Amino acid sequence: MSVPHARGFLLLRRAGGVWGIANSAVDGLARSGEGYRIATGDGALMADEILGVVEDLAVRPPAPVVRRFWSEPSAGLAVHGALPLVVVDPSRPPAALRLEAEEGEMDEGRD
Amino acid sequence: MAEPGTPTSANGTDARRARREGTHLLVRAGEYACALPLASVRRVVRALTVHPLPGAAGELEGLAEFGGEPLPVLNLARLVNASPGANPSYPVTVVVWVGPPESRETIGFTADAALEVVHVPPESVVAGDGGFLQGEAPVGGEVVRILNLESLGRDL
Numbered sequence: 001m002s003v004p005h006a007r008g009f010l011l012l013r014r015a016g017g018v019w020g021i022a023n024s025a026v027d028g029l030a031r032s033g034e035g036y037r038i039a040t041g042d043g044a045l046m047a048d049e050i051l052g053v054v055e056d057l058a059v060r061p062p063a064p065v066v067r068r069f070w071s072e073p074s075a076g077l078a079v080h081g082a083l084p085l086v087v088v089d090p091s092r093p094p095a096a097l098r099l100e101a102e103e104g105e106m107d108e109g110r111d
Numbered sequence: 112m113a114e115p116g117t118p119t120s121a122n123g124t125d126a127r128r129a130r131r132e133g134t135h136l137l138v139r140a141g142e143y144a145c146a147l148p149l150a151s152v153r154r155v156v157r158a159l160t161v162h163p164l165p166g167a168a169g170e171l172e173g174l175a176e177f178g179g180e181p182l183p184v185l186n187l188a189r190l191v192n193a194s195p196g197a198n199p200s201y202p203v204t205v206v207v208w209v210g211p212p213e214s215r216e217t218i219g220f221t222a223d224a225a226l227e228v229v230h231v232p233p234e235s236v237v238a239g240d241g242g243f244l245q246g247e248a249p250v251g252g253e254v255v256r257i258l259n260l261e262s263l264g265r266d267l
Binding site: 014015016017018060063064065066069071072079081082083085086094095096 | 163166
């Protein structure tokens with residue numbers, strides 16, 4: 001299962017949050033235990049659930065009040081339907097998505 | 112020519128502006144009543160569905176959708192260091208503008224209730240921290256916290 005370099009954004013849920021990542025940054029997507037492993041040019045991300053792919057998002061820069069209380073880097077904020085989400089900067093993913101946050105907890109034999 | 116003590120039109124305009132600026136929406140946030148400048152309040156709605164932002168400070172509850180846009184939602188009780196009370200369900204979201212007028216942004220505050228619209232005379236406000244907490248003032252037998260929403264949206 002993969003969506004390599006397609007148009008649009010991959011939407012996923014991780015750690016209770018909803019995230020989007022540009023498909024152009026996705027090299028591959030595979031099941032990994034109970035979740036998913038997303039390969040990007042800059043490393044690998046983890047998802048608990050894949051919500052789907054959308055063609056387009058109106059991405060807005062994170063407002064100062066968000067940056068004030070949430071220090072993670074991002075490409076911006078968007079809404080799909082009634083679902084607000086953070087658009088990930090693949091070169092600087094938030095800690096909640098990074099694979100290394102899972103290391104030691106994952107059973108690497110499962111796929 | 113106006114009689115001494117009769118407001119001129121300029122003074123009348125100033126008085127109206129002062130009254131408008133002193134008009135606040137009183138909201139309950141935990142143990143405190145907080146006064147939000149009415150001119151900055153866009154809407155009071157039933158609690159919006161909030162999606163958490165992992166890793167965010169406790170003040171930032173997460174993101175909601177409002178009018179098709181992502182809306183950061185802050186916990187007002189935490190912002191003013193109020194005890195949340197026995198049953199902190201925060202059934203109301205108050206949608207407001209924050210930040211300076213030239214770069215204001217829309218956010219939501221979780222709150223226990225929107226109480227009433229009150230006038231807070233500037234001379235009744237005891238100065239606060241010079242930031243988000245503009246000061247405190249007696250309103251209807253209770254000391255309420257007067258909030259400066261312009262300061263909240265400024266970059267640190």
